Amino acid sequence: xxxxxxxxxxxxxxxxxxxxxxxxxxxxxxxxxxxxxxxxxxxxxxxxxxxxxxxxxxxxxxxxxxxxxxxxxxxxxxxxxxxxxxxxxxxxxxxxxxxxxxxxxxxxxxxxxxxxxxxxxxxxxxxxxxxxxxxxxxxxxxxxxxxxxxxxxxxxxxxxxxxxxxxxxxxxxxxxxxxxxxxxxxxxxxxxxxxxxxxxxxxxxxxxxxxxxxxxxxxxxxxxxxxxxxxxxxxxxxxxxxxxxxxxxxxxxxxxxxxxxxxxxxxx
DNA sequence: CTGCCCCTGTAA
DNA sequence: TTACAGGGGCAG
Numbered sequence: 001x002x003x004x005x006x007x008x009x010x011x012x013x014x015x016x017x018x019x020x021x022x023x024x025x026x027x028x029x030x031x032x033x034x035x036x037x038x039x040x041x042x043x044x045x046x047x048x049x050x051x052x053x054x055x056x057x058x059x060x061x062x063x064x065x066x067x068x069x070x071x072x073x074x075x076x077x078x079x080x081x082x083x084x085x086x087x088x089x090x091x092x093x094x095x096x097x098x099x100x101x102x103x104x105x106x107x108x109x110x111x112x113x114x115x116x117x118x119x120x121x122x123x124x125x126x127x128x129x130x131x132x133x134x135x136x137x138x139x140x141x142x143x144x145x146x147x148x149x150x151x152x153x154x155x156x157x158x159x160x161x162x163x164x165x166x167x168x169x170x171x172x173x174x175x176x177x178x179x180x181x182x183x184x185x186x187x188x189x190x191x192x193x194x195x196x197x198x199x200x201x202x203x204x205x206x207x208x209x210x211x212x213x214x215x216x217x218x219x220x221x222x223x224x225x226x227x228x229x230x231x232x233x234x235x236x237x238x239x240x241x242x243x244x245x246x247x248x249x250x251x252x253x254x255x256x257x258x259x260x261x262x263x264x265x266x267x268x
Numbered sequence: 269c270t271g272c273c274c275c276t277g278t279a280a
Numbered sequence: 281t282t283a284c285a286g287g288g289g290c291a292g
Contacts, residue, residue: 001285001286002286002287003286003287006286059287073287073288074287075286075287075288076285076286076287076288077285077286077287111285113287113288114287115287115288161287163287163288170286170287171285171286171287172286173286236286237286258284258285258286258287259284259285
């Protein structure tokens with residue numbers, strides 16, 4: 001479900017619920033999500049800590065506590081939203097938190113692939129060093145983006161989805177940005193001209209900014225969302241359907257183990 | 269680089 | 281019943 005825009009929306013919801021609050025109780029319903037730590041250790045470390053900041057970096061949600069950081073990754077199907085009480089959590093909940101104002105926050109994840117991990121300061125530093133450029137930060141300049149691309153022999157689509165280089169794009173928005181920039185996803189990143197990298201850079205920022213706004217609106221009311229309901233996709237999931245720009249049928253091809261969608265007409 | 273794995277839900 | 285799913289880590 002979530003790429004950068006959706007994680008951003010969830011992050012805002014988590015921030016509203018957590019900022020300034022103290023964690024009074026925590027439940028882990030699925031031990032796997034906090035591996036390699038045990039749920040017990042995680043819970044004990046969280047109890048009594050106060051939330052000072054909630055930030056998104058790439059697809060990570062970082063809950064900064066007094067002297068540690070709770071890293072939340074939603075992976076494919078994770079979601080965070082407030083609940084009245086931990087007892088009212090859904091059957092698919094993987095974790096739940098009770099706060100000092102009596103409110104609750106649930107980590108819901110039907111597939112249970114999400115990640116919940118407590119990071120000590122040096123572990124947080126290591127994580128920050130390993131995460132690539134976030135396209136919505138001012139550091140994401142054409143120059144830095146081009147420098148990263150020049151060093152990558154991978155297909156540009158794979159390059160865009162590598163979180164150690166650019167952090168936040170997934171299968172959907174990588175495909176959408178490439179379509180907007182008119183670039184074939186199979187091209188090697190290092191072989192793109194400066195002009196095309198510049199167009200791609202602009203396309204990434206444009207697509208994500210637009211999607212962040214839409215996702216924020218879609219998430220405002222609780223409950224699930226369907227992608228097409230809030231954001232019109234040009235190529236993703238539209239195999240065989242006409243390209244909105246040139247009407248040629250969209251093609252799907254496997255790339256790095258997942259489906260890549262593109263228009264053979266206007267992506268060269 | 270590819271392929272497999274984690275896990276569950278949904279659609280063809 | 282099978283294929284596939286928006287993520288990511290790992291082995292080979």
